[in-house]
Amino acid sequence: MDFMLIIIWISIFLGWLVYRKFRKAFDEYDSLGMRYEGAYESYKGFVNIFLMRENFLYAIMDQYDRFKGQPIIPVFSLSQRSFLVRDPEIVKKITIKDFDVFVNHDKNFNEDMDTMQGNILFSLTDDKWRNMRNILSPIFTSSKMKMMFGILSDCTNDFIEHNEEEMRKSGKVIMNCKESFSRFTVDGICSAVLGFKGDCIKNEDSELYKFTKGIQKVDTMTIIKILLFMFARKLYVLMKLQITRKEVYDFFYNAIVKVMKEREQNGIFRPDVIQLLMQAKKGQLEIQDKEHEVNEAELSNFSANIEYDVKAKNKKLTNWTDEHFMAQGFIFFAAGFDTTNILLQVTTYSLAKNKDVQQKLIDEVDEVVSALDGSQVTYEALHKMKYLDMVICEALRMWSPAGLTNRECSKDYDLKLSDGNTLKLRSGDILNIPIYSIHHDPKYFEDPEKFDPERFSDERKGSIVDGSYIPFGSGPRVCIGSRFALMEAKLLLFNILRKFTFEVCAETPEKFDLKPSFANFDLKQPVVVELKSRN
């Protein structure tokens, strides 16, 4: 038989299998007495995302918009019952008030799927998560951030020197923000987490940079593996498949496990995350009491998160190995460079397009610079900058690099809804929290497509509905790296605006959109701006 014909028959068969799953899932929803999108529309949406015709965040937003007035929508999922949360009250309930019922993220991404990704903090569950979160939390307190501030300042200086050099050579700098900021964030995360200088900013041909670009690449092979895991899990496990490619695993094994051993043997100390992981592993790292209180300097930070106290119920439960700590190093690295890179891109674009906002920010930068009297900006001075925080908050609202998170329900639970109904949740149900959609809902943010940092001014921020602004998630499971990301982005923006302005140029896109993808937040058109010297 013709090879093409076989492929067509296999595709039809797989399509039918998927459709059958949809039908089965929706038969379940009929008893709930709620409106939901029919099997055919959901199937179409799912296929569009998987064939990379649309970005998943836009598809979710479409669904979110079609069900105005409904606090929660039953949605299709391949494995268990799944819902899309539309009401910030529910967000608060499941992430904070009744956190103990909703401790875990969707458990689908587990050790069976990938030994490394299944052990990252995001994937760990129940007491294992509690225990690891407790171990890791001290790494991200303000005192440790201050320790890493110097490391990041060095990377910032490299960035500025590199662009000044470019300006001297060519008279102007047309900056491809994705490229430039990802070189900066790889250098930053490399020095802060892995403890070695990446040199990606200054070395155009950096091998490390080429390698890191491929770390999170979702290629056809990865999609096939994910589908196989979803539809034929036993076969996937039998074939010993992994999502993380071997070269990525080996890189982190050498950079973390081997380095930890070397440092241990030779008594080497460096002020980086590996060192903190080594201390954490031995139980030598604790949050000082005063660090539980919100740091005075951080009170002006609207987007900074408070660390919750989460204690594992069974303290002796875990036998962590070096590989478990390697998984945490990996996620700090992987989560650290892409998210902050996106934040920097969208902020830069918004500043170039909104000259009045940029000028106001430059005025604040200049005020701080004159108070510094020629010295480098400090951690405290940076965190007291209110307008810088407002600008970052608004960029995170409009284009939060993590547009979706979720919680899994762990037992039967009556979810009381604002429309007076009760949704009877079952153990295993997934509640998706569409961060991007909520941030763009005019009910919570008037004129949501307008870039308006004033929403976060002292006068107006009080009117933001609790649970509607969640760029880093919410509750005890909130992003552990938020302080690091904010510090890194603010530090670079401060130092750039000290010397340059961002200008729209011929290559700057008129508007920006997300690239079609089923997992990634990536911009369709590269953000390009001109850097103009302020002298």
Ligand code: HEM
């Ligand atoms: C602008 C930058 C970032 C954004 C917008 C962001 C956003 C998020 C969100 C929305 C979550 C899920 C929270 C929830 O479910 O409630 C999360 C979790 C997480 N993030 Fe981030 N993140 C950023 C940067 C970082 C950085 C720099 C790191 C590490 C250095 C990091 C490490 C993590 C980890 C480990 C988790 C899992 C936490 C847990 O399950 O306990 N993130 N992040």
